[in-house]
Amino acid sequence: MSANKRRIAVLGSRSVGKSSLIIQYCQNEFVESYYPTIESTFAKTIDFKTSKYDCEIIDTAGQDEFSILNSKHAIGIHGYVLVYSVSSRNSFDMIQIVYDKIIDFCGVTNIPCVIVGSKIDLDKSRQVKSEEGQKLAKTNDAAWVETSAKSNINVAKVFELCLNEIEKRTPNNQAEPPVNRCLIM
Numbered sequence: 001m002s003a004n005k006r007r008i009a010v011l012g013s014r015s016v017g018k019s020s021l022i023i024q025y026c027q028n029e030f031v032e033s034y035y036p037t038i039e040s041t042f043a044k045t046i047d048f049k050t051s052k053y054d055c056e057i058i059d060t061a062g063q064d065e066f067s068i069l070n071s072k073h074a075i076g077i078h079g080y081v082l083v084y085s086v087s088s089r090n091s092f093d094m095i096q097i098v099y100d101k102i103i104d105f106c107g108v109t110n111i112p113c114v115i116v117g118s119k120i121d122l123d124k125s126r127q128v129k130s131e132e133g134q135k136l137a138k139t140n141d142a143a144w145v146e147t148s149a150k151s152n153i154n155v156a157k158v159f160e161l162c163l164n165e166i167e168k169r170t171p172n173n174q175a176e177p178p179v180n181r182c183l184i185m
């Protein structure tokens with residue numbers, strides 16, 4: 001893997017706006033209609049600090065408490081974007097569940113991760129306070145941001161924060177995610 005290649009997986013409940021966030025970021029557009037994702041991968045070169053990173057952004061199918069973590073979303077992944085919608089308490093509760101599934105699978109205590117509260121343009125139907133999101137992120141040593149793919153608020157910030165979380169934990173620009181190094185299949 002080239003030194004500046006980064007694979008980022010985007011996870012969260014159904015319909016929280018994972019695809020919309022990625023499409024707004026990679027293609028600068030917002031789609032009002034809803035098409036459930038099976039899985040797709042987007043490529044984007046991101047200028048961050050003084051480097052260029054070739055990023056693969058993996059859009060996943062929405063999870064619920066019963067879904068089993070797909071090993072593709074844990075092996076070879078450098079960083080995670082976990083998305084909830086500020087207008088869905090249920091999607092917020094899913095974040096810790098998904099986080100715990102990832103750390104269990106990877107056998108680590110902590111992962112490079114950004115927790116994203118999406119759809120802040122729907123302020124009238126907000127069910128999750130900003131402070132709750134911040135607190136959850138702090139407990140898990142993750143970054144946190146609120147976004148709107150519709151109004152294009154903080155969309156690029158998500159991926160910059162993710163690269164930052166990855167860099168914080170990557171000594172000497174090592175390109176391989178830790179879980180890759182001792183995997184027994």
Ligand SMILES: Nc1nc2c(ncn2[C@@H]2O[C@H](COP(=O)(O)OP(=O)(O)OP(=O)(O)O)[C@@H](O)[C@H]2O)c(=O)[nH]1
Pocket residue numbers: 012013014015016017018019020021031032033034035036037038060061062063118119120121122147148149150151
């Ligand atoms: N108001 C508003 N609606 C949004 C926003 N982001 C996404 N949506 C809408 O929410 C619905 C679901 O968006 P998707 O991006 O398909 O959600 P997803 O998380 O990829 O869904 P799955 O593929 O089922 O996991 C769509 O109708 C979007 O138009 C946002 O920032 N604001």
